[in-house]
Amino acid sequence: MIQRVRGTRDFQPDEMGRRRQLEDILRKISRDYGYREIQTPTLENAELFTIKSGPGVLEEMYSFEDKGGRKIALRPELTAPIIRFYISDLSNYPIPLKLYCISNCFRYEEPQSGRYREFYQYDVEIIGSDAPDADAELLLLANDLCRRLGLSDVRFRIGHVGIVRSMLDGTPVKKEEQSAFLRLVDKKRMDDASEFLKSRDVPSKTAGRIMEVCNTKGDSSVLHAIEGDAAAYLREVLRIAETDGAMNLTVDLGVVRGLDYYTGIVFEIDAPELGAEKQICGGGSYSLSPLFGGKAVPSTGMAFVVDRLILAMEKGGKAAGKENTDVFVLAASESQRESMIRIAGSLRRRGVSAEFDLMRRSMSKSLKYASSRGARYAVMVGDREAASGKVLLRNMESGVQEEIGLEDVAEELEKRLGSAI
Amino acid sequence: MIQRVRGTRDFQPDEMGRRRQLEDILRKISRDYGYREIQTPTLENAELFTIKSGPGVLEEMYSFEDKGGRKIALRPELTAPIIRFYISDLSNYPIPLKLYCISNCFRYEEPQSGRYREFYQYDVEIIGSDAPDADAELLLLANDLCRRLGLSDVRFRIGHVGIVRSMLDGTPVKKEEQSAFLRLVDKKRMDDASEFLKSRDVPSKTAGRIMEVCNTKGDSSVLHAIEGDAAAYLREVLRIAETDGAMNLTVDLGVVRGLDYYTGIVFEIDAPELGAEKQICGGGSYSLSPLFGGKAVPSTGMAFVVDRLILAMEKGGKAAGKENTDVFVLAASESQRESMIRIAGSLRRRGVSAEFDLMRRSMSKSLKYASSRGARYAVMVGDREAASGKVLLRNMESGVQEEIGLEDVAEELEKRLGSAI
Numbered sequence: 001m002i003q004r005v006r007g008t009r010d011f012q013p014d015e016m017g018r019r020r021q022l023e024d025i026l027r028k029i030s031r032d033y034g035y036r037e038i039q040t041p042t043l044e045n046a047e048l049f050t051i052k053s054g055p056g057v058l059e060e061m062y063s064f065e066d067k068g069g070r071k072i073a074l075r076p077e078l079t080a081p082i083i084r085f086y087i088s089d090l091s092n093y094p095i096p097l098k099l100y101c102i103s104n105c106f107r108y109e110e111p112q113s114g115r116y117r118e119f120y121q122y123d124v125e126i127i128g129s130d131a132p133d134a135d136a137e138l139l140l141l142a143n144d145l146c147r148r149l150g151l152s153d154v155r156f157r158i159g160h161v162g163i164v165r166s167m168l169d170g171t172p173v174k175k176e177e178q179s180a181f182l183r184l185v186d187k188k189r190m191d192d193a194s195e196f197l198k199s200r201d202v203p204s205k206t207a208g209r210i211m212e213v214c215n216t217k218g219d220s221s222v223l224h225a226i227e228g229d230a231a232a233y234l235r236e237v238l239r240i241a242e243t244d245g246a247m248n249l250t251v252d253l254g255v256v257r258g259l260d261y262y263t264g265i266v267f268e269i270d271a272p273e274l275g276a277e278k279q280i281c282g283g284g285s286y287s288l289s290p291l292f293g294g295k296a297v298p299s300t301g302m303a304f305v306v307d308r309l310i311l312a313m314e315k316g317g318k319a320a321g322k323e324n325t326d327v328f329v330l331a332a333s334e335s336q337r338e339s340m341i342r343i344a345g346s347l348r349r350r351g352v353s354a355e356f357d358l359m360r361r362s363m364s365k366s367l368k369y370a371s372s373r374g375a376r377y378a379v380m381v382g383d384r385e386a387a388s389g390k391v392l393l394r395n396m397e398s399g400v401q402e403e404i405g406l407e408d409v410a411e412e413l414e415k416r417l418g419s420a421i
Numbered sequence: 422m423i424q425r426v427r428g429t430r431d432f433q434p435d436e437m438g439r440r441r442q443l444e445d446i447l448r449k450i451s452r453d454y455g456y457r458e459i460q461t462p463t464l465e466n467a468e469l470f471t472i473k474s475g476p477g478v479l480e481e482m483y484s485f486e487d488k489g490g491r492k493i494a495l496r497p498e499l500t501a502p503i504i505r506f507y508i509s510d511l512s513n514y515p516i517p518l519k520l521y522c523i524s525n526c527f528r529y530e531e532p533q534s535g536r537y538r539e540f541y542q543y544d545v546e547i548i549g550s551d552a553p554d555a556d557a558e559l560l561l562l563a564n565d566l567c568r569r570l571g572l573s574d575v576r577f578r579i580g581h582v583g584i585v586r587s588m589l590d591g592t593p594v595k596k597e598e599q600s601a602f603l604r605l606v607d608k609k610r611m612d613d614a615s616e617f618l619k620s621r622d623v624p625s626k627t628a629g630r631i632m633e634v635c636n637t638k639g640d641s642s643v644l645h646a647i648e649g650d651a652a653a654y655l656r657e658v659l660r661i662a663e664t665d666g667a668m669n670l671t672v673d674l675g676v677v678r679g680l681d682y683y684t685g686i687v688f689e690i691d692a693p694e695l696g697a698e699k700q701i702c703g704g705g706s707y708s709l710s711p712l713f714g715g716k717a718v719p720s721t722g723m724a725f726v727v728d729r730l731i732l733a734m735e736k737g738g739k740a741a742g743k744e745n746t747d748v749f750v751l752a753a754s755e756s757q758r759e760s761m762i763r764i765a766g767s768l769r770r771r772g773v774s775a776e777f778d779l780m781r782r783s784m785s786k787s788l789k790y791a792s793s794r795g796a797r798y799a800v801m802v803g804d805r806e807a808a809s810g811k812v813l814l815r816n817m818e819s820g821v822q823e824e825i826g827l828e829d830v831a832e833e834l835e836k837r838l839g840s841a842i
Binding site: 355 | 426429437440457464469472493495505510516520529550558561661744746758774776778781
């Protein structure tokens with residue numbers, strides 16, 4: 001038996017229904033906030049991601065050489081492709097350009113619980129605004145999305161890479177070494193971070209102050225003790241985000257993301273009720289366009305893990321049930337099959353979903369199948385009823401059957417199902 | 422500047438809108454006919470496709486070795502993955518199992534007009550019925566889909582591989598050579614096909630009759646001259662398909678598909694108004710499960726080329742226009758920005774899409790942006806109006822402005838847009 005590739009998934013109908021339901025919610029909220037959907041290819045030139053994240057990323061990606069010897073990768077994330085697309089085709093759009101994308105991404109690592117080699121992201125980007133309002137809008141949208149999914153406990157942890165970077169600017173730590181320091185902080189290796197500063201001859205008082213800032217957590221008031229433009233900017237983002245209702249916002253200056261292209265705020269969103277898979281989103285403002293050969297443009301964005309949002313939707317009680325066929329049509333005899341097919345056709349033309357028997361089975365077997373498909377009504381075309389221009393309409397739940405005119409059955413069912421749907 | 426991979430595409434917002442609109446139509450019609458959506462991974466073990474189509478297919482696929490030395494492929498089509506999935510997880514579902522899938526597929530060939538290395542298919546499968554009703558239902562659904570897309574000229578060409586195969590059974594042509602002959606016929610290399618029969622010492626009278634059948638085209642009456650179960654089965658499929666309205670069906674016994682796993686009817690659908698890209702669908706009944714290590718199960722299915730369906734939708738005048746934001750909210754001064762954000766929030770909570778200024782731009786620049794986003798209304802929060810609890814509501818099309826109470830504006834816009842949407 002040929003197996004599925006390890007770490008990948010097939011989706012059965014019920015699960016697929018929930019995934020499409022989530023996508024509808026994501027499209028609706030994106031539209032409500034004025035974001036427009038785009039799509040990029042599954043395949044990209046691998047250098048797009050090595051330029052962004054360093055050659056180490058090759059190890060974590062599916063990549064291969066094509067026949068022309070070019071290194072190709074299955075996209076591991078969506079921000080780099082969107083910025084590549086922006087540079088080549090979207091830079092004439094009026095700014096701010098507000099985009100989103102719901103797509104699969106790939107990573108090549110040992111499969112483990114909740115982490116798949118093919119996974120899905122909901123990615124939201126604002127290109128062209130350097131105002132705190134753009135960052136704040138991401139938080140507003142994220143908070144609203146969690147509410148719509150029924151998540152009752154959502155926690156935002158927000159930092160700003162500029163705060164620590166500007167403190168490092170005044171020390172012997174070289175500009176190009178800053179990211180190495182930030183990566184240690186991002187991984188909560190605080191002792192190593194402290195050691196790093198010491199090894200670069202940062203005066204101990206300054207080093208102490210830097211480490212203190214990296215460990216700063218609390219509500220927005222903790223920012224009052226911190227000087228500089230970055231802290232003021234972050235305060236402003238928080239103020240705007242809370243304009244239209246409270247959010248569970250925590251300032252955490254240890255959220256820093258150790259990659260060079262992050263320029264401003266960085267944030268992560270947790271939903272503790274999801275347990276081990278509680279982090280549902282990461283985001284921040286960045287400058288990628290110049291790395292890819294484009295002009296500098298302020299950008300901010302975030303990416304949600306779709307698989308975790310589905311968990312959230314289920315926990316929040318927002319997941320819909322199984323999707324069923326409305327009506328099953330069956331014929332008591334060979335001679336009634338044409339009538340059966342025409343009834344199904346007239347139901348479909350009215351927007352009612354209808355199946356007819358494709359197996360030439362007996363009435364009782366067909367009814368059993370109709371029941372397995374969750375049909376609400378069965379229309380039975382019998383010889384005796386047909387002779388007087390009637391069919392038998394069966395309510396599948398109650399079992400009640402009634403005779404109804406062959407010509408009236410489609411209209412009647414449209415009415416009954418219309419009010420029940 | 423980093424380029425897109427050759428032969429792949431990015432989709433801009435307007436085009437993406439049309440693609441999602443088509444998907445909605447495909448989901449709706451699938452549901453109307455009682456099909457349920459599934460999804461399989463982008464990556465499959467390459468042998469799934471080499472077993473199905475022979476090792477030659479490796480040349481036409483994106484395939485590579487993973488770190489464990491396994492040959493992996495980006496799926497070139499959807500039927501083989503669906504049957505793999507059926508064998509592993511879906512074989513306990515009541516039959517007939519009616520499934521569909523809308524997914525991207527990949528092929529590794531020189532890019533050319535209308536053929537992309539990453540393309541999309543709408544695939545429909547019925548597993549478990551060997552009755553002609555199942556084949557006929559595919560034709561019904563396909564015809565209905567073309568009608569919904571606004572295609573006025575759609576032509577079905579239908580054959581049955583059993584007709585020629587059963588004639589070959591009585592000749593010196595070996596069973597395992599039949600597919601080679603059918604491939605020649607499928608490619609319309611009729612002289613080579615004729616030569617093939619001669620080289621196998623098929624008596625010239627028999628060979629002449631076989632070639633005559635391969636060249637048979639016309640309405641269902643051409644089948645009366647042909648003996649055997651396969652022709653009778655095909656007649657029955659055509660009869661059922663035309664039960665609920667006429668279709669443009671042509672019998673073409675030269676449509677044969679030279680692959681061993683096709684077992685019964687085979688068909689292709691053309692929409693001549695699409696020009697060079699007129700073939701929009703191919704399908705037929707097949708037996709793949711035993712090749713993959715599963716039990717034999719009758720199956721029939723078809724795959725549409727999504728890119729051509731989008732062309733069809735555009736030609737048929739069914740493509741929707743640009744998707745816009747309903748309302749743009751802007752503030753005349755810094756002090757009105759909080760009010761601006763709250764108005765946008767209250768609109769979104771009513772399901773009205775609303776953007777607010779993220780650039781801190783002047784009123785006139787913001788109105789220009791709002792206009793580029795196609796907003797139908799702008800809400801302007803000015804200092805003078807705000808002092809008396811009002812805002813200015815501007816109809817973006819007519820330019821007419823009116824004062825309206827700050828508290829009433831969301832409800833009022835919900836009403837106006839609700840009746841206009």
